[in-house]
Amino acid sequence: MSGAQGDAACGDALPFAARGGPVSHALSRVARLHRIAAGKLLRRLDLYPGQEFVMMRLWGAGPVRQSELIRGVGLDPSTVTKMLQRLEQTGHVRRGPDPSDRRAVLVEATERSCSLLAEVTAAWTELEEWSLAGLEPGERQELARLLGKVEANLCVESADCLLDREAAAPGHPAAPECAAEPGPVPG
Amino acid sequence: MSGAQGDAACGDALPFAARGGPVSHALSRVARLHRIAAGKLLRRLDLYPGQEFVMMRLWGAGPVRQSELIRGVGLDPSTVTKMLQRLEQTGHVRRGPDPSDRRAVLVEATERSCSLLAEVTAAWTELEEWSLAGLEPGERQELARLLGKVEANLCVESADCLLDREAAAPGHPAAPECAAEPGPVPG
């Protein structure tokens, strides 16, 4: 500090929301709050925010190539690698080599993790309902639609985005619980 | 892996978008893409995504108490501390003790950083326009409104959110460039 340089109030206090763009700014804040809320819900499930997306991809699918998983969640490969290392360490995930391609890695959810499926789904539902409280069905749909357009816009440049991966695939009833064949778990 | 344990496909492949909630999921993806896009724009300005918000608070204000800054951006104090340490190291920010309260720290933008104001503002505008391409004015407004509602919803529980901090503060014309009076710096 030491005063010798004079302060640097460049221009004075704009309303803040008026510079740049209200939507971008609101988006950042909402996303942060949303993530924090998700974190609180996931905490008791021994999951960190972000891991849910990976697990959701694994539940409901058998062993999956890591590359496919990466494409699915749309994150950086290194991010997924580290996340999987942690998920493996916490026992939510099992990894192994792919016999048909020795550089690939197969990933699958552990049986233990299956017990979380329902809870994570519930948490998501709760969070969704929470976030959208007071919004009418039409508004929710509109919000989803607008977010979709924004995502499409941002996608064009970002290069690595999913977009239209499961847009099709209509209503599976699908048991929310771990309904799959339990498969013999050797003692 | 080794197949001996039986796979753990809990339930089968839901449409994914159908579980939890489409908005929450879309929100996460959009936020991520948005942040990446912001990062690309900020990169050349020697800023990392997130720092913009802090700098925006500093530009347009003289020396600010760190605690006030923290309240303003709504982040964790430790986050802001570290961010400021880096911003100080990169010369964007200057910090010094508050003579009137020796545990407080005063923060201000450096003159050097002032040259970024316009560029950051431009980047935000560009990003905003980019994200919202193809959306009509009505849609943009609607999106902002809906995001606002969601933020309000998430705010109630999050405890540390801003919301209505500068809702007041009417139109400062305010030069977008470093216009401020050089003013005496304490110390």
Next chain:
DNA sequence: CATTTTATCTTGGCTGGCCAACTAATGCGC
């Protein structure tokens, strides 16, 4: 005045997430 409470940072530790650079295995072309 002494004690306790509160406010203001700071540090350490951990995750998510990115990029850049690297290894290893597969494929393709010659």
Next chain:
DNA sequence: GCGCATTAGTTGGCCAGCCAAGATAAAATG
């Protein structure tokens, strides 16, 4: 067969961001 590009994953480095715990200084309280 040999060599080169592509693909798959990993590692290291860095930053944002959180929480929990600690150090100081100010304020409240006895």
